[in-house]
Amino acid sequence: MIWEQPLFLWLLVLIPALIALMWWQSRRVRNWKKQYFSSELFSTLRKGFWPLGNRLKNISMLAGMFFLIAALAGPKIGTEVREVKRQGIDMLVALDLSASMNAEDVRPSRLEKAKFEINRLIERLRGDRVGLIVFTGEAYLQSPMTLDYSALRLFLDIADTEQMPSSATDFKSAMETALQAFNALEENATEAAKVLLIISDGEDHGQSYDEALNALVQEDISVYTLGVGTTDGTTIPLYEEGTGELIGYKRDNDGRVVTTELQPQILRSIANAGHGEYYSIERGNDGIDSFLARMDELEKGEFASQEYADYKNQYQWMGALALLFLCIYVLVPSYSSSNDK
Known part of the structure; x- marks a missing residue:
């Protein structure tokens, strides 16, 4: 595999930075819960919260960012035979x-x-x-x-x-x-x-x-x-x-x-x-x-047609996967009415 615009790959450092930010924010929420809320009050305030959906949203967002950056970098995989007439x-x-x-x-x-x-x-x-x-x-x-x-x-x-x-x-x-x-x-x-x-x-x-x-x-x-x-x-x-x-x-x-x-x-x-x-x-x-x-x-x-092999662009697949995961992020809720009591 080669990359047409490899400089975009530097944007991948944003993903571990975002993971670290999410972990830090989650830790802050836990600390606030211990300091200011009882377990019963906190559950009431977050009534209907769906942990699995929230986790799925986060994973989809990170995966969408990864594939979007990869698509921008222009991956080229395998070979493509083209015909040239001269x-x-x-x-x-x-x-x-x-x-x-x-x-x-x-x-x-x-x-x-x-x-x-x-x-x-x-x-x-x-x-x-x-x-x-x-x-x-x-x-x-x-x-x-x-x-x-x-x-x-x-x-x-x-x-x-x-x-x-x-x-x-x-x-x-x-x-x-x-x-x-x-x-x-x-x-x-x-x-x-x-x-x-x-x-x-x-x-x-x-x-x-x-x-x-x-x-x-x-x-x-x-x-x-x-x-x-x-x-x-x-x-x-x-x-x-x-x-x-x-x-x-x-x-x-x-x-x-x-x-x-x-x-x-x-x-x-x-x-x-x-x-x-x-x-x-x-x-x-x-x-x-x-x-x-x-x-x-x-x-x-x-002259008789000449054939030569070249790497085939695969950015469209990366872009499609990015769009899929971003759609999941938007559509999957963090709160579910089925969890209401």
């Missing part, structure tokens, strides 16, 4: 975690800016199922398709370039993982739009992704791309773990400083072939507002 789209976000995403041509960095914009995207979701894929040379389903946006944010927060075994980028692996995730959905709302949003700087060091992209298109999955970075090119800073102090810049096997730049033509090509659109973030004040506007135009479908 409408939205199915979307997977594939986030590039290659080393080049640490470049700072977009502040604070390409990766941090991408995560910030994904959080903005999550804030706009209303009944849409969304999941998260992280990829470099390999791809992992960081968060399966879900309506639990809080959990999705937790998975997004821990996404980091250091968590991946490879620092290169392979779009094919991200597309294959996305296709598996879409096919694994237990509930398949065929009328709902299916969207894969790839967020990357566009540098591709992997195998040809044409076959994987065609497989997505055949499953009516639209592929959108979001480029993060500038075409001017920049270095990839390296920071001391723990202190955050800049210790140098990423170098290749020959010891030369690596430069990275946004490759919009690759991302644009993916979006065109994937029946989607390409967007870009090249400055710190850029965002994914254009993609958010496009989301509102996508066809939304009704």
Whole structure:
């Protein structure tokens, strides 16, 4: 059992206080009887008094108060199964975690800016199922398709370039993982739009992704791309773990400083072939507002009903018992004509 308004339970202290007051008053009456009245006179003055009725009234009053306070506290007992219908789209976000995403041509960095914009995207979701894929040379389903946006944010927060075994980028692996995730959905709302949003700087060091992209298109999955970075090119800073102090810049096997730049033509090509659109973030004040506007135009479908268990309100029973006992208190007399002599 849980209580919806547990603060009302503090009112229960009034019941023992009232019992103590009733006991004190009864003791005063007995003392007055001994001091000022004889037994015969006291019986005459209280002619027709019904001790059992009086006791029943007191018990009913106390019980009525107890159940009334309990009803105000809102008891919830057991479970209640409710049915919820949701409408939205199915979307997977594939986030590039290659080393080049640490470049700072977009502040604070390409990766941090991408995560910030994904959080903005999550804030706009209303009944849409969304999941998260992280990829470099390999791809992992960081968060399966879900309506639990809080959990999705937790998975997004821990996404980091250091968590991946490879620092290169392979779009094919991200597309294959996305296709598996879409096919694994237990509930398949065929009328709902299916969207894969790839967020990357566009540098591709992997195998040809044409076959994987065609497989997505055949499953009516639209592929959108979001480029993060500038075409001017920049270095990839390296920071001391723990202190955050800049210790140098990423170098290749020959010891030369690596430069990275946004490759919009690759991302644009993916979006065109994937029946989607390409967007870009090249400055710190850029965002994914254009993609958010496009989301509102996508066809939304009704997902299969979801059931969840919840505690069931039982205050009405407490209120009914309170009313019953208070009615007894009012209707039962303390004096009975049958006791008159």
